Amino acid sequence: MEKELRLMKGNEAVAEAAIRTGADGYFGYPITPQSEILEYLMEADPYHTTGMVVLQAESEVAAINMVYGGAACGKKVMTTSSSPGISLKQEGITYIAGAELPCLIVNVVRGGPGLGTIQPAQSDYFQATKGGGHGDYHLIVLAPASVQEMADFVELGFDLAFKYRNPVMMLSDGAIGQMMEKVWLSPQKERSKTVPAWATTGKPATRDRIIITSLDLDPNGQERFNQKLVAKYNEIREKEVRYEEFQCEDAEYILVAYGTSARVCMKSIQLARAQGIKVGLLRPITLFPFPTKRLNELAGKVKMMVSVEMSAGQMVEDVMLSVNGKVPVYHFGRMGGIVTEPEEVVDFLKSKI
Amino acid sequence: MTEEIIIAGFGGQGVLSMGKIMAYSGVMQDMEVSWMPSYGPEMRGGTANVTVIISSERISSPIIKHFDTGIILNQQSLDKFEDSIKPGGVLIYDSNGITRHPERKDITIYRVDAAEEAGKMNSPKVFNMIVLGGFLKVKPIIRMENVVKGLKKSLPERYHNLIPMNETALQRGMEIIVPVA
Amino acid sequence: MAQATGIKEIIKPENLVYRKTKVMTDNILSYCPGCGHGTAHRILAEIIDEEGLQSETIGISPVGCSVLLYEFIDIDWQEAAHGRAPALATAIKRLLPDKFVFTYQGDGDLAAIGTAETIHTCNRGENILIIFINNGIYGMTGGQMAPTTLPGMKSSTSPYGRDVKLMGNPLKMTDIVATLPGTYYVTRQSVHTPVNVRKTKKAIRKAVHYQKLNKGTCFIEIVSNCPSGWKMTPVEANKWMEANMFPFYPLGDLKVPAEENAQKTTNSEKND
Numbered sequence: 151m152e153k154e155l156r157l158m159k160g161n162e163a164v165a166e167a168a169i170r171t172g173a174d175g176y177f178g179y180p181i182t183p184q185s186e187i188l189e190y191l192m193e194a195d196p197y198h199t200t201g202m203v204v205l206q207a208e209s210e211v212a213a214i215n216m217v218y219g220g221a222a223c224g225k226k227v228m229t230t231s232s233s234p235g236i237s238l239k240q241e242g243i244t245y246i247a248g249a250e251l252p253c254l255i256v257n258v259v260r261g262g263p264g265l266g267t268i269q270p271a272q273s274d275y276f277q278a279t280k281g282g283g284h285g286d287y288h289l290i291v292l293a294p295a296s297v298q299e300m301a302d303f304v305e306l307g308f309d310l311a312f313k314y315r316n317p318v319m320m321l322s323d324g325a326i327g328q329m330m331e332k333v334w335l336s337p338q339k340e341r342s343k344t345v346p347a348w349a350t351t352g353k354p355a356t357r358d359r360i361i362i363t364s365l366d367l368d369p370n371g372q373e374r375f376n377q378k379l380v381a382k383y384n385e386i387r388e389k390e391v392r393y394e395e396f397q398c399e400d401a402e403y404i405l406v407a408y409g410t411s412a413r414v415c416m417k418s419i420q421l422a423r424a425q426g427i428k429v430g431l432l433r434p435i436t437l438f439p440f441p442t443k444r445l446n447e448l449a450g451k452v453k454m455m456v457s458v459e460m461s462a463g464q465m466v467e468d469v470m471l472s473v474n475g476k477v478p479v480y481h482f483g484r485m486g487g488i489v490t491e492p493e494e495v496v497d498f499l500k501s502k503i
Numbered sequence: 504m505t506e507e508i509i510i511a512g513f514g515g516q517g518v519l520s521m522g523k524i525m526a527y528s529g530v531m532q533d534m535e536v537s538w539m540p541s542y543g544p545e546m547r548g549g550t551a552n553v554t555v556i557i558s559s560e561r562i563s564s565p566i567i568k569h570f571d572t573g574i575i576l577n578q579q580s581l582d583k584f585e586d587s588i589k590p591g592g593v594l595i596y597d598s599n600g601i602t603r604h605p606e607r608k609d610i611t612i613y614r615v616d617a618a619e620e621a622g623k624m625n626s627p628k629v630f631n632m633i634v635l636g637g638f639l640k641v642k643p644i645i646r647m648e649n650v651v652k653g654l655k656k657s658l659p660e661r662y663h664n665l666i667p668m669n670e671t672a673l674q675r676g677m678e679i680i681v682p683v684a
Numbered sequence: 685m686a687q688a689t690g691i692k693e694i695i696k697p698e699n700l701v702y703r704k705t706k707v708m709t710d711n712i713l714s715y716c717p718g719c720g721h722g723t724a725h726r727i728l729a730e731i732i733d734e735e736g737l738q739s740e741t742i743g744i745s746p747v748g749c750s751v752l753l754y755e756f757i758d759i760d761w762q763e764a765a766h767g768r769a770p771a772l773a774t775a776i777k778r779l780l781p782d783k784f785v786f787t788y789q790g791d792g793d794l795a796a797i798g799t800a801e802t803i804h805t806c807n808r809g810e811n812i813l814i815i816f817i818n819n820g821i822y823g824m825t826g827g828q829m830a831p832t833t834l835p836g837m838k839s840s841t842s843p844y845g846r847d848v849k850l851m852g853n854p855l856k857m858t859d860i861v862a863t864l865p866g867t868y869y870v871t872r873q874s875v876h877t878p879v880n881v882r883k884t885k886k887a888i889r890k891a892v893h894y895q896k897l898n899k900g901t902c903f904i905e906i907v908s909n910c911p912s913g914w915k916m917t918p919v920e921a922n923k924w925m926e927a928n929m930f931p932f933y934p935l936g937d938l939k940v941p942a943e944e945n946a947q948k949t950t951n952s953e954k955n956d
Contacts, residue, residue: 157527157536157656175779183542203778208804212771215764215801219772222762223742225779245765268542329565330523330538332530350760350776352783354739361754363763416563489566 636676718918767798
């Protein structure tokens with residue numbers, strides 16, 4: 151079957167891709183700028199076509215715990231929200247990580263802290279990549295930079311989640327969620343009929359009971375579990391790093407940016423190169439695992455790096471750790487829901503050369 | 504070819520849907536497109552604007568400060584975006600309700616009195632299609648057949664009976680757009 | 685029998701009057717002497733066994749004294765965050781509608797931190813069973829005031845007794861959910877005497893039946909004790925419960941299915 155071409159908002163692309171990839175359940179709560187996802191799913195009513203359950207929960211907290219319940223049955227389940235809602239979900243997310251359950255969480259980020267603004271931001275980087283809730287854990291974090299990637303990362307997210315039995319977060323933002331672009335949609339897949347061996351589905355006489363829990367009252371047992379998680383995260387660091395390089399071959403300066411900022415930087419590079427400044431972009435596609443090795447290699451070839459993010463400077467810390475002092479690293483970006491303009495990036499770059 | 508367009512006016516003037524039809528028409532012509540609206544409280548009754556980029560290449564930033572063409576449909580938007588048009592660019596505006604007309608000398612300015620024309624046609628809803636017709640006359644970047652295909656794609660099927668009227672409106676826009684000396 | 689009988693001669697298969705249901709595991713219960721949890725677990729396990737539900741059941745254990753419930757009943761389990769069991773159950777039942785799904789929650793879990801999940805799950809009429817153990821105290825964390833602690837009742841966070849002006853009133857969650865259109869069967873029982881154990885077991889069996897018929901949320905409150913938290917002997921605790929808890933939380937059905945009401949009327953007419 152051929153892919154279908156549509157013009158869609160990023161939010162709509164997430165919803166349509168969820169149906170087409172054969173998701174079993176979606177549990178959400180309205181919040182700007184991502185309410186289109188729940189609205190789209192309710193209108194599409196996939197329960198009557200694919201059997202996908204769609205439910206508007208009474209709260210973000212309930213929604214993420216519904217995801218826990220569904221995931222523990224081995225189902226492909228997801229939730230979406232925006233920054234304040236994602237904060238509310240953190241309890242559920244750490245339990246899901248602690249119970250080693252697969253699921254997809256989409257954060258269409260808006261500016262904060264607090265109620266903040268409904269306009270796009272990238273100020274949830276720390277929350278997404280360093281854990282977010284309590285305890286030692288990581289999410290696999292995917293950063294889409296186009297509507298096409300909003301669609302594609304639904305399937306990729308579920309694949310990674312089930313491969314590693316680990317929650318996956320798609321860290322988007324209000325700009326990508328709200329904008330429309332061309333998107334090639336995969337044909338409808340059937341929902342999976344296979345039940346993972348670890349899923350709770352009722353205990354037949356032929357196997358031991360399955361207990362999905364994140365509790366271990368024995369510190370030695372808990373530490374063994376923590377070590378198991380560490381090993382898993384190291385494997386993910388080894389195997390799942392994804393990034394895109396843009397005009398890095400001859401670059402003397404590297405911009406590091408993900409999502410909307412990466413798109414802005416591509417324009418900045420066009421403007422800067424017109425002025426004879428050789429600058430390239432490294433766009434992390436996975437924020438955890440972070441493209442540490444590649445940045446360290448590039449650092450040996452360039453004079454400076456700038457982390458461009460719509461935040462007070464969060465990813466810049468990971469860029470600095472990656473570069474490990476080889477070249478100067480700066481942060482530049484707007485906050486408060488203001489999208490950085492391409493010209494501003496060029497001006498900042500020039501001020502540091 | 505890359506055309507960077509801002510469309511701005513009141514919510515309810517069909518600003519966002521004009522942008523969507525433009526973008527869909529670009530898709531029908533095998534172009535890359537992006538449609539980036541202003542969103543939030545300002546959608547609800549206030550001003551609305553959308554950035555549409557149509558390009559033969561991969562589109563970099565969907566959010567930009569300078570535009571090849573500004574399609575401006577009220578005074579606030581004219582005040583806000585007149586200076587955002589690149590030197591040598593194009594400004595298209597409807598003079599209805601405009602008290603301070605555009606003043607720049609380094610851009611080409613066109614007037615399309617679409618509100619008045621829509622009134623004459625007894626069909627206020629085709630206002631935005633008249634404006635779009637004017638734009639396509641000045642910047643024929645999309646073939647009319649693809650605009651009609653774009654219309655079909657962006658309108659729900661139950662409104663497809665309105666497509667001929669929209670085509671007429673596009674034609675009217677092409678006829679009534681005039682350069683401002 | 686002329687010969688004196690030793691204990692070993694009494695314990696013979698033909699003399700057996702009670703046996704541990706096979707759905708209970710061999711793990712030793714972690715509860716204090718006299719606690720009602722063990723009895724509640726046992727009758728739940730017996731129902732699962734007797735109704736042939738072991739391979740069809742997914743239980744959700746709470747945070748509270750019964751957090752380790754999954755160690756004691758031999759079925760598939762999910763351990764929820766504090767108060768969130770009904771949200772888990774909602775998704776499980778919707779994704780696996782043919783399974784028997786229940787939550788087992790204490791008063792802090794269900795009626796304080798999980799109030800929203802409880803009410804909305806019942807209001808949606810999720811086709812699950814909620815078992816609510818109400819002993820008026822936070823047992824696991826050491827006897828703090830619960831949403832159900834009685835006026836004047838002492839706890840480690842109401843050491844002078846619950847002052848309702850200062851600390852609010854006890855919450856009758858069962859009465860609240862009985863008013864919601866989504867609940868089908870709501871009852872309040874206890875497990876402190878053999879008669880009450882039998883009644884509670886009967887209520888659980890009904891709830892299993894209703895869930896098979898897809899009738900909506902069934903909600904069974906079990907008013908129970910906490911000898912350790914109440915600082916009483918088990919016997920004193922049960923007496924105190926009868927004297928103080930039952931007047932405030934009276935036992936009996938709060939909401940019974942309309943058809944069952946009709947049935948009862950017909951029966952009583954016949955009896956007359």
